[in-house]
Amino acid sequence: MSEKARNLKPALLVVALAAIAAAFGVYLKGEGDGKVEPAATQASTAAPQNAVTKVLSTGTMTAFVVKADRKPVPEIAFLPENGGETSLKAWKGRVVLVNLWATWCAPCREEMPSLAKLQTEMGSPEFEVVAIAVDRKGLEASGKFLKEVGATALKLYADPSTEMLGKFQAVGLPSSILIDREGREIGRLAGPAEWDSPDAKALIKAALAEK
Structure with missing residues (x-):
């Protein structure tokens, strides 16, 4: 070269x-x-993803199904302990764990104490466990049940019409539906769960972290 x-x-x-x-x-x-x-x-600079993802469906929360598309929960009137009527609109702006149960439900009896512990440890102006007795026996029998199982940390609510089951498309009891501050369903868990477990608390904390 x-x-x-x-x-x-x-x-x-x-x-x-x-x-x-x-x-x-x-x-x-x-x-x-x-x-x-x-x-x-x-x-x-992209918008962050929702804090609650399928990654949190683990351990005691393995059965928790996260909704890919969040939709507003149905507005159904139910009874508070002090009488009158209320609906989930009253909780708008807060994260809510709605639990549907009944006095005749054996798995509900096992689960209820853990829900009460979750309310005791994490209940705040930002979060509440709203346990609704879908039971034709009404408030008196439901209140007695909560005392029997040691779950008096939960406020008493009841739906004697049992319309909640159909409106929420719940396949059975107990059923738990986690709702965001906008009144939309984050996800749900069918059947009993350990709601005072670290996995459950991590799920609730993630929902509270959403803005």
Whole structure:
């Protein structure tokens, strides 16, 4: 190879590098002001995903099904302990764990103390366990049940019409539905669960962290 050819190699390398740099510069430019942020910067400004994800369906919460598309929960009137009527609209702006149960439900009897413990440990102006007795026996029998199982930390609510089951499309009792501050269903768990477990508390904390 001649000396002239050898001298051309560095020059050609410089030209090639310049061309690559120019091409990369064009890739980062767009219309308008001619500036487009690199992909990494764009990702950092993207809206965060919901704090509650399928990753939290683990351990004692394995049966918890996270909804991919959150929809408003049905508005159904039910009875509070002091009489009158209320609905879940009264909890708008708070995270709520609705638990549907009945006095004749054996798994409910096992689960209720753990719900009471969850309410005692995490209940606040931001969160409440709303346990609703879907029971034709009404408030008096339901209140007696809560005392028997040692779950008096839960406020007494009842739906003697039992319409809750159909409106929530609950397949059985107990059923627990976690609701966000906007009144939408985050997800649900059919059957009994250890609601005072670390896994359950992590789920509730994640729901509370959502803004």
